[in-house]
Amino acid sequence: MADIAIIDYGMGNLRSVHQALHTVAPNASIVVTSDPQEVRQAGRVVFPGQGAMPDCIRELEERGLRETVLNAARTKPFLGICIGLQMLFEHSEEGDVPGLAILPGRVVRFGENLVDSQNNKLKVPHMGWNQVLYGNHPLWDGIDQNSRFYFVHSYYVCPMDEQLVQATSCYPRPFVCAVGRENIFAVQFHPEKSQHAGLKLLENFVNWAPV
Numbered sequence: 001m002a003d004i005a006i007i008d009y010g011m012g013n014l015r016s017v018h019q020a021l022h023t024v025a026p027n028a029s030i031v032v033t034s035d036p037q038e039v040r041q042a043g044r045v046v047f048p049g050q051g052a053m054p055d056c057i058r059e060l061e062e063r064g065l066r067e068t069v070l071n072a073a074r075t076k077p078f079l080g081i082c083i084g085l086q087m088l089f090e091h092s093e094e095g096d097v098p099g100l101a102i103l104p105g106r107v108v109r110f111g112e113n114l115v116d117s118q119n120n121k122l123k124v125p126h127m128g129w130n131q132v133l134y135g136n137h138p139l140w141d142g143i144d145q146n147s148r149f150y151f152v153h154s155y156y157v158c159p160m161d162e163q164l165v166q167a168t169s170c171y172p173r174p175f176v177c178a179v180g181r182e183n184i185f186a187v188q189f190h191p192e193k194s195q196h197a198g199l200k201l202l203e204n205f206v207n208w209a210p211v
């Protein structure tokens with residue numbers, strides 16, 4: 001029975017997530033797994049991934065992991081990362097596909113004609129370091145307000161319920177980059193690639209006891 005299960009549905013660089021979690025929790029048993037039983041038995045779950053929503057949903061279902069993710073999101077501390085955040089919602093414009101509908105809301109694409117305040121064209125995807133303005137949640141403990149985290153994405157989540165919003169970033173207008181409810185916390189950026197602030201967030205997750 002692992003302390004932490006990183007769900008492997010064949011998408012994305014799980015090695016860096018595993019390495020970052022091992023850094024903050026060297027004595028924890030951490031598994032990268034696509035075995036529903038291992039996920040069910042784990043103390044807490046990380047749901048990462050990189051790629052296009054349609055591919056990720058298909059790969060998850062082809063491995064018979066949809067129910068496993070739904071169950072984990074209902075029953076234990078659950079951290080979604082990047083596409084693992086977006087998949088929690090009801091629908092994504094990326095491929096016009098339904099998500100897992102664990103959280104109410106949808107995923108939309110940044111506008112193509114993004115410009116900054118000096119009318120300079122901004123690139124999509126949003127790729128690089130950006131500041132995060134966070135709210136009041138234990139997973140932000142010990143992290144400076146407006147710390148920078150690493151992003152690589154073209155879409156962002158629009159929660160139906162304001163209560164879900166745990167942080168925003170700005171590109172060039174504010175967008176939601178972290179959500180949370182009960183035992184679920186999910187981020188658009190990559191904490192495993194965000195140096196000290198990212199490692200601190202992962203450390204807070206490893207020690208998190210949701211009420």
Ligand SMILES: NC(=O)CC[C@H](N)C(=O)O
Nearest residue numbers: 050051052152153154155
């Ligand atoms: N890096 C990613 O996996 C990006 C997630 C999603 N495809 C997006 O473009 O927003």
